[in-house]
Amino acid sequence: MTDVAQKVPFSATEPYRFCPADGARLQVPRHEGGGARCPFCGRSWYRNPAPAVGAAIVRDGRALVAVRAHEPEKGRLDLPGGFLEVGEHPADGLVREVREELGVKIEIASGPILLATFVYGAGGEYGLAIGFEACIVEGEPRPADDVAEIRWISAAELDDLDFAWEHDRELVRMALTKEE
Numbered sequence: 813m814t815d816v817a818q819k820v821p822f823s824a825t826e827p828y829r830f831c832p833a834d835g836a837r838l839q840v841p842r843h844e845g846g847g848a849r850c851p852f853c854g855r856s857w858y859r860n861p862a863p864a865v866g867a868a869i870v871r872d873g874r875a876l877v878a879v880r881a882h883e884p885e886k887g888r889l890d891l892p893g894g895f896l897e898v899g900e901h902p903a904d905g906l907v908r909e910v911r912e913e914l915g916v917k918i919e920i921a922s923g924p925i926l927l928a929t930f931v932y933g934a935g936g937e938y939g940l941a942i943g944f945e946a947c948i949v950e951g952e953p954r955p956a957d958d959v960a961e962i963r964w965i966s967a968a969e970l971d972d973l974d975f976a977w978e979h980d981r982e983l984v985r986m987a988l989t990k991e992e
């Protein structure tokens with residue numbers, strides 16, 4: 813975050829205070845995790861995690877990892893993928909993200925092989941990671957978009973690498989261990 817006038821504290825876990833539809837001050841939820849109701853329009857607003865998809869792309873016993881080009885966690889490793897768009901199926905979102913980041917078409921092996929909660933960014937936003945194993949079916953991967961560099965890694969290297977999020981390390985481990 814740069815070029816801001818004021819540093820404003822923000823909690824990713826406390827209830828919303830103002831209605832996104834009309835800006836009215838919301839009521840205090842009746843119980844923890846409950847919705848904050850708007851006295852003006854009647855809507856209730858909840859804090860929910862954001863679903864994010866990731867791929868362990870495997871080829872010849874190695875998995876593709878990406879060096880992050882931007883904050884948060886710039887310079888650390890993660891896997892191709894990202895946050896889902898509204899209404900998007902996780903598999904479609906993953907195919908889209910990988911095309912944007914690496915310029916290749918992937919095929920997803922099966923259903924999700926990893927589910928995990930994680931925290932994202934300086935504001936501590938909560939995410940839900942949905943991890944798949946995939947392989948490239950068209951094109952040769954080249955870093956673009958959010959990716960600075962790509963590397964193909966073996967299971968033996970896994971423990972020494974600087975992953976931004978532990979669930980990515982586990983997803984690679986699951987995908988590569990399964991291959992053996």
Ligand SMILES: [Zn+2]
Pocket residue numbers: 831832833834835836850851852853854855
């Ligand atoms: Zn409202």
